Amino acid sequence: MSDWPLVLAVPSKGRLQENASAFFSRAGLKLVQKAGAREYRGTLAGLPGVEVRYLSASEIAGQLASGAAHLGVTGEDLIREMLPDPGASVELLTPLGFGHASVVVAVPQAWIDVRAMSDLDEVASEMRLRQGKRMRIATKYVNLTRRFFAEAGIADYRIVESLGATEGAPAAGSAEIIVDITTTGTTLAANALKVLDDGVMLRSEANLVASLKAPWGETARTALRTVLGRIAAEERARTTREVRAGLPESGEIDLATLAGLHEAELPYGAPRGPDGEIVLRCPAEAVFDLSDALVQAGARAVSVRRIDYAFAAENPLAERLLARL
Ligand SMILES: Nc1ncnc2c1ncn2[C@@H]1O[C@H](COP(=O)(O)OP(=O)(O)OP(=O)(O)O)[C@@H](O)[C@H]1O
Ligand SMILES: O=P(O)(O)OC[C@H]1O[C@H](OP(=O)(O)OP(=O)(O)O)[C@H](O)[C@@H]1O
Ligand SMILES: [Mg+2]
Known part of the structure; x- marks a missing residue:
């Protein structure tokens, strides 16, 4: 290859x-x-x-x-x-x-009785019956729109392909409604449009x-493992914390149960010897509960830190992809 x-x-x-x-x-x-x-x-x-x-x-x-x-x-x-x-x-x-952005169906705010896709279905049917015209939808999301309208059971419409400034189409008279992407809603509001209650097609x-x-030759696969390994190491580090604790004097602690209760893992294995230090890794949200539990179990001291990277032998992102190639 x-x-x-x-x-x-x-x-x-x-x-x-x-x-x-x-x-x-x-x-x-x-x-x-x-x-x-x-x-x-x-x-x-x-x-x-x-x-x-x-x-x-x-x-x-x-x-x-x-x-x-x-x-x-x-x-x-x-x-x-x-x-x-x-x-x-x-x-x-x-x-x-x-x-983050959503692809939405938006109609003129002036259409006060139109709140949902089912209302839109009525508007489309009426336009067809009374004016002999099909409702026009301005969008660059032609395929998403066809799929979403088919699922909603609406067939009386025509797509007007738009390559930009889609929100301006209703005011300009080139379409009745639009499908476009929005984040803050500012552009829709500025053009007197509103999103239908069930008009969010996709959260992207x-x-x-x-x-x-x-x-995917050998060079690409090798590079893939390195790239995805680093991405996973950063993600793992950002979402977890390292929790270190001194073993209790007695040396007795049920680490497996404790770890299980707090979604923690022992990345370097169980501590060895009576003076061993326990190193755990747990989700950022779990550090306080885990630390309390360690103290209650007799740990002499507990410290929590953020880590920059957490590399691991397994590379789940790469494995998932390689399994499909
Ligand atoms: N408010 C937003 N409006 C549009 N796209 C957004 C927004 N927020 C996030 N995105 C994402 O960014 C992607 C690219 O949009 P952007 O407008 O940056 O590209 P573009 O320069 O218009 O690209 P192209 O020239 O290929 O159309 C969108 O498809 C969407 O996934
Ligand atoms: O909900 P808002 O936060 O107002 O954002 C939505 C607007 O942003 C995008 O346009 P963009 O500025 O990317 O210009 P483009 O159409 O040329 O891509 C999108 O097409 C909307 O017009
Ligand atoms: Mg854009």
């Missing part, structure tokens, strides 16, 4: 760009742009088997679908819109906690996505 480098697609502009770069640098993956900011290719410092490509969020979804990129950061909305059967060509590895956020169609 040919030995391609791992192609990592990173947003080059728009809403996801800054957060995506910050995400990689937190994971110890330093993006190095070649020859100045105009060059749309780069590398990861210290990782020879990786080629970074800077693309727009929608291009990233396209390249993951075709297999031109192995790994990328893009919005779930774009994956679901652009890929007919996402599960067949990509694996959504993990949501990234930024780029940025995801780390892998392509099942890309050429």
Whole structure:
């Protein structure tokens, strides 16, 4: 099999760009742009088997679908819109906690009696009967819209493809209603539109996505393990705390039960010898309960700290993906 480098697609502009770069640098993956900011290719410092490509969020979804990129950061909305059967060509590895936005059905605020999709169905039928026209929906989410309206049992409509400023379509007279992405709702409000009560089609956020169609040779697989290992190590470190405790004088403590009760684990195994130090790792929310329990069980002292990275022998993100290739 040919030995391609791992192609990592990173947003080059728009809403996801800054957060995506910050995400990689937190994971110890330093993006190095070649020859100045105009060059749309780069590398990861210290990782020879990786080629970074800077693309727009929608291009990233396209390249993951075709297999031109192995790994990328893009919005779930774009994956679901652009890929007919996402599960067949990509694996959504993990949501990234930024780029939150919802794809919604919005209608003019002036339509006071229209609150739900069922009301919209009536509007569409009436338009068809009385005016002989089909209700027009402005959107760039053509496929998501067709699916959602079919599930709602609405068929009397026509899609007007919109490439930008979709919220302006009703006022401009080019459509009655819209489907678009929103975060704060500011743009909808400024255009006198409201979201239907059951009109949230998809809650999206940025995801780390892998392509099942890309050429996964040895070089790419090796780089994948390193990249996903670092990402997992950062995530594990951010969401857990390390709890250290001195063993009780008696040396007796039921660590297994204690750990089980507080979702804790013993990353370095059980302490050895009577002067042993216990090292546990638990979810950040569990530290106070776990510390109290340790003191009650006779621990002489307990300290809790944040960790920068928590590497582990197992690499769940990589294993999940490799199992599908
Ligand atoms: N308020 C928001 N509006 C639009 N997109 C958002 C918002 N918040 C997060 N996103 C996410 O960012 C993705 C890319 O949107 P953005 O507008 O940044 O790209 P773009 O530069 O318009 O890309 P393209 O030129 O390919 O259309 C969206 O598909 C969505 O997943
Ligand atoms: O709910 P809000 O916080 O107001 O955000 C929603 C707006 O943001 C996006 O547009 P963007 O600024 O990305 O411009 P674009 O349409 O050119 O992509 C989106 O298409 C909405 O118009
Ligand atoms: Mg945009």
